Each structure stands twice: as structure tokens, then as C-alpha cells.
Amino acid sequence: MKKTKYLILGAGPAGLCLxxxxxxxxxxxxxxxxxxxxxxxxxxxxxxxxxxxxxxxxHFLDTRKAEVDRFLFRFLPEEEWESFERDSRISILGKEIGSPIEANIWQLDIEDQISYIKAIAEAGCVKGTPKPELFTDWIYWKLGGRIAEDYMLPYNRKMFGDDLDVLGTYWLEKLPEVSFEDTLRSCLTGKAVAKQPGHAHFLYPKDYGYGEVWKRLGNSLGDRLILSENIEALDVDNRVVNGKYQGELIINTVPWPAIKEIEGADGEIVSAIRSLKHTAIVTEYHPDKLETAAQWVYYPDPGLAYHRILVRHNFCRGRGYWTETRAERYEGVAAGPAFMNEYAYPLNTIDKPAQIEKILKFMEKKGIYxxxxxxxxxHYNSDVVVERAMGMAQNLAGAIT
Ligand SMILES: Cc1cc2nc3c(=O)[nH]c(=O)nc-3n(C[C@H](O)[C@H](O)[C@H](O)COP(=O)(O)OP(=O)(O)OC[C@H]3O[C@@H](n4cnc5c(N)ncnc54)[C@H](O)[C@@H]3O)c2cc1C
Structure with missing residues (x-):
């Protein structure tokens, strides 16, 4: 048995930074x-x-905390990153318009603008009706029928699955807030009036993919990083993993349901773990040049398998672009290399907040975080994960002697 004070499960950004x-x-x-x-x-x-x-x-780096930048620049120095202003677009009604959609419908034809504005004027949040509880109703309530039906509902179905009403609405508050007045003003002035969504400015490595910073961070950990060891069993009472690694504390960054055997957890915790849902995505490379200046484009059209294209030649020296497709929709006819990511998006299902709270409370009592x-x-981005890992290291260091 290999014993250690802190046993960290998973070497993504969270585990590495911790x-x-x-x-x-x-x-x-x-x-x-x-x-x-x-x-x-x-x-x-x-x-x-x-x-x-x-x-x-x-993956684009958009940090809000200077200490996160300072931490990452230790592994990939600041001068090795390029800075960008976000240019993301939505492919809709035969055009490519800016994002967020409510601030950019001025780029549509006049008749479409009128129809979108009329639908927003009829939306529940403009008329002051109560917030609905189901996801689909919430989207109609917030954005009106046209944006719901042409963009938000088909796009979210492509990302998260056909039955959107298994999702809660608690996380939608994070959507960019564009008022009806902002939408009108943008149509009348012919320019976007709204705060940019996340990644308004972002960094991307000049000479590498985003993975370079994490690869260097991993290398700095030497033989404390054990690779190619699939965690299949966790004994929570003894804090032992795969019968061979024991921690005084365990910090888990691996998807809980990916650990097949959890010994010492009662039925309620096991079923809470099994209730956590996720989606998988496939990324697929294409060598062609696309006629767009955008760094990425969203595709709500249900007839296209992919939901987003990343235009590599617009944010780094590499050529080509890649698509992102939810695995169930992927047709498996890759023109270039393709990569499967089983755990891509944690789903914000209606009961998720209660279930994850139950799991974390139980595990903490056992010394597992x-x-x-x-x-x-x-849905944390990597900068948030770094910030949380730094905070956890501060809390843990010295907690056991
Ligand atoms: C399509 C997409 C786009 C994104 N865009 C951005 C972006 O632009 N900017 C940004 O900052 N963030 C972005 N993110 C989010 C970013 O990927 C995450 O914030 C980050 O990867 C989270 O780090 P993590 O360590 O928590 O999880 P992960 O990166 O998922 O790491 C988990 C680790 O656990 C390992 N693991 C899993 N199962 C086992 C097992 N059984 N045994 C042992 N190890 C296991 C995995 O191999 C992995 O190394 C995006 C995510 C997706 C899916």
C-alpha cells in the first residue's frame, strides 16, 4: 500500500493546480x-x-483573478500567450450574426428583425409574468418565441439532449443580460448594445495548443504524478483507491460515477452518485480554411450534427478548423482525426444541486473532498477551477499534521 498525506484523484487542471x-x-x-x-x-x-x-x-483563457494569471504564467510565461478580442458568431437564417443574439438581431433582414422584436415584446419577462419552472418555458419567457425556436432550444438540444425539461433553470441566470431596450437600441443604431458574454478578451498560447500549460505543470510534479492508472474502486472508510493507494485525505476531481465501486457509501449516496448526468462530445479536425473572421461559430440548425466550429486559423498559427458534436449525434465519418470526450458537460438537472450537496457532505465526513x-x-471553466484549487490548498495545508 502506497501511503500519502494528500491523495489527489485526476490530473486535469483541478488536480494539477491543487x-x-x-x-x-x-x-x-x-x-x-x-x-x-x-x-x-x-x-x-x-x-x-x-x-x-x-x-x-x-479552450480560451479568460481569467478574472490576477493570482490565477500569475500562477499559470509560471508554467507558460505571459509573453508566450496571444491576446484576442472575442469574435463569436451564430449561423442563423442563412447569415452569420454576432453573439449574444439579442444584441445582434440588427444584423438580420428587416422583416426578421421586426418579427424577433415583436416576439421579445410578447415575452413573459417583458410583460412581467412570473418566472416559469421548466427549462423550455423559461427560454420562451426570457427571450420570446423567435429566439427560443430558431436558436436557444435547437442549440441546447444539440448540446444537452432532446428532453430539455430534465434541466433546471437555476443556472440560466448566468446568461448574458440584454434588456428589451438594449435590443431595440441595437436595432435602431445598427450596433450591438450589451455587455459581452464570457471570454470578451481571452488569451491563447502563441505556439501551442491550450494543453501546453497543463503539460508543463504536470511535468513539474515529477514522480508524484502517476499516469495510466484508472481509478475503479474507492473504499471511503479507509480512504483507499484501487486497493493500493491510501490518503490521509483524498481530493477527488474525477467524475464520481466514473468510479465503478464505492465501498462504505450507503444506498442513498450511491444512488445520488448514479443520478448525476453528463454529456460526451467528439471533436473532429478539418484542414480547410473557412471564410469567416470569427474564432468560433454556433450552429443551431438541427440538420447539422455539430453544434460549434472552432476556427483554428483565426486564433493561432495552425490551419483548419474543428467541430464539436455531442457524441450521440456524431455520425463517425471523420475527415480528419477525431477525439471522444466521455465526460464533457456536467448536466444541470433539476435535482443536481440537492444530490451533489448530499454526496459532498457525506464524503467530507470521511475526509474525502x-x-x-x-x-x-x-460548469466551471479552467480559470475558476484553478482559483478553487488554490483556495482548497490554502484550507487543507496545515489542516492535518
Ligand atoms: C467543449 C468545452 C469547451 C470548454 N471551453 C473552455 C474555455 O474556453 N475556457 C476554459 O477555461 N474552460 C473551458 N472548458 C472547461 C474546462 O475544460 C474545464 O474547466 C477543466 O477541464 C476542468 O478541469 P478538471 O480538472 O476539473 O476536469 P477535467 O479536465 O475533466 O479533468 C479530470 C481528470 O480526471 C481524469 N479521470 C477521469 N476518470 C478517471 C478515472 N476513473 N481514474 C483516473 N482518472 C480519471 C481525466 O482523465 C482527467 O484528466 C471547456 C469545456 C468543454 C467541454
Whole structure:
């Protein structure tokens, strides 16, 4: 049995950053166990057609905290990143218009603009009716019938599955807030009037894919990073993994349902773990040049399998583009290399907040903590994961002696 003070499960950004942050605090007694042969999780890149290809989908760094930048620049210095202004678009009604849609319908034909504006004027949130509880109703209520039917509902079905009403509405508050007045003003002035959504400005490595920073971080951990070890069994009472690694504390960043055997958890916890839902995506490379200046484009058209295209030649020196497709919709006729990501999006189902809270409370009593996109089952971006891992290292270091 290999014993350690901090046993970290998973070497994506959460596990890697936690390990490095513990080391920064003088804690050397830790191990990370990872199933893949390389670190980085969803943020990994591979060399495809002479340049980095982000196998987990398009990844851009947009940090809100200076300490997160400082931390990442230690591994990939600031001068090795290029800075961009976001240019993302939506392919709709035969045009490519800006995002968010409510601020950019001025780019549609006049008759379509009139029809969209009339539908927004009829939306429940403009008329002051109560917020609905089901996802589909909420989208109609917030954005009106045209945006709901032409964009939000088909796009979300492509991303998350056909039955959108299994999703809660608690997380929709994060959508960019564009008022009816802003929409009118943008149509009358012919320019977007709204705060940009996330990634308004972002960084991307000049000479590599996004995975480079995580690869370097992983390398810095030396033999404390154990690769190619799939975690299949967790004994919660003894904090033992796969019968061979034991931690005084365990920090889990691996999707809870991916751990097949959980010994010592009662039926209620096991069924809470099994209730957590996710979607898988496939990324697929194409070498062609696209006629767009956008870095990425959203495709709500249900007739196209993919939902988003990342235009690599518009954000790095590599050529070509790649598509992102939910695995069930993927037709498997890759023109170029394709990569499957089983755990891509944690689903914000109606009962998820209660279930994950139950799991985390139970595990904490056993000295096992959930961290990151999967440990906490949240749509965290990598910068948020870094921030949370740094916070956890601060709380843990010195908590056991
Ligand atoms: C399509 C897409 C686009 C995104 N775009 C952005 C973006 O532009 N900017 C941004 O900052 N973030 C983006 N993200 C989010 C980003 O990918 C996550 O924030 C980040 O990867 C979370 O890190 P993590 O360590 O929590 O999880 P992960 O990166 O998923 O890491 C989990 C690790 O656990 C390992 N693991 C899983 N099962 C086992 C097992 N049984 N045994 C051992 N190890 C296991 C995995 O191999 C992996 O290494 C995007 C995500 C997706 C899906």
C-alpha cells in the first residue's frame, strides 16, 4: 500500500493546480493518480496537422483573478500567450450574426428583425409574468418565441439532449443580460448594445495548443504524478483507491460515477452518485480554411450534427478548423482525426444541486473532498477551477499534521 498525506484523484487542471499549490505551501507529501497517459484532462492538446489541437473542445483563457494569471504564467510565461478580442458568431437564417443574439438581431433582414422584436415584446419577462419552472418555458419567457425556436432550444438540444425539461433553470441566470431596450437600441443604431458574454478578451498560447500549460505543470510534479492508472474502486472508510493507494485525505476531481465501486457509501449516496448526468462530445479536425473572421461559430440548425466550429486559423498559427458534436449525434465519418470526450458537460438537472450537496457532505465526513468540474459537478471553466484549487490548498495545508 502506497501511503500519502494528500491523495489527489485526476490530473486535469483541478488536480494539477491543487498539487502545485500544496507544494507551494511546503506540502510535499502528495500523489496524483490519473487514468490517461498524459495530464491536462479536458484541456489537453495533441499535435494535429503541424499545430496544437484542443481535443476537449475550444479552450480560451479568460481569467478574472490576477493570482490565477500569475500562477499559470509560471508554467507558460505571459509573453508566450496571444491576446484576442472575442469574435463569436451564430449561423442563423442563412447569415452569420454576432453573439449574444439579442444584441445582434440588427444584423438580420428587416422583416426578421421586426418579427424577433415583436416576439421579445410578447415575452413573459417583458410583460412581467412570473418566472416559469421548466427549462423550455423559461427560454420562451426570457427571450420570446423567435429566439427560443430558431436558436436557444435547437442549440441546447444539440448540446444537452432532446428532453430539455430534465434541466433546471437555476443556472440560466448566468446568461448574458440584454434588456428589451438594449435590443431595440441595437436595432435602431445598427450596433450591438450589451455587455459581452464570457471570454470578451481571452488569451491563447502563441505556439501551442491550450494543453501546453497543463503539460508543463504536470511535468513539474515529477514522480508524484502517476499516469495510466484508472481509478475503479474507492473504499471511503479507509480512504483507499484501487486497493493500493491510501490518503490521509483524498481530493477527488474525477467524475464520481466514473468510479465503478464505492465501498462504505450507503444506498442513498450511491444512488445520488448514479443520478448525476453528463454529456460526451467528439471533436473532429478539418484542414480547410473557412471564410469567416470569427474564432468560433454556433450552429443551431438541427440538420447539422455539430453544434460549434472552432476556427483554428483565426486564433493561432495552425490551419483548419474543428467541430464539436455531442457524441450521440456524431455520425463517425471523420475527415480528419477525431477525439471522444466521455465526460464533457456536467448536466444541470433539476435535482443536481440537492444530490451533489448530499454526496459532498457525506464524503467530507470521511475526509474525502470534491473539487473541480466533476468533483463539484459544475460548469466551471479552467480559470475558476484553478482559483478553487488554490483556495482548497490554502484550507487543507496545515489542516492535518
Ligand atoms: C467543449 C468545452 C469547451 C470548454 N471551453 C473552455 C474555455 O474556453 N475556457 C476554459 O477555461 N474552460 C473551458 N472548458 C472547461 C474546462 O475544460 C474545464 O474547466 C477543466 O477541464 C476542468 O478541469 P478538471 O480538472 O476539473 O476536469 P477535467 O479536465 O475533466 O479533468 C479530470 C481528470 O480526471 C481524469 N479521470 C477521469 N476518470 C478517471 C478515472 N476513473 N481514474 C483516473 N482518472 C480519471 C481525466 O482523465 C482527467 O484528466 C471547456 C469545456 C468543454 C467541454
Amino acid at each position: 498539487a502545485a499549490s500544496l507544494r507551494d505551501r511546503g506540502e510535499e507529501d502528495f500523489l496524483i493518480v490519473e487514468k490517461e497517459a498524459e495530464p491536462g484532462g479536458l484541456c489537453r492538446s495533441r499535435d494535429v496537422d503541424g499545430f496544437g489541437f484542443d481535443i476537449g473542445g475550444g 470534491g473539487l473541480g468540474r466533476w468533483g463539484e459537478w459544475q
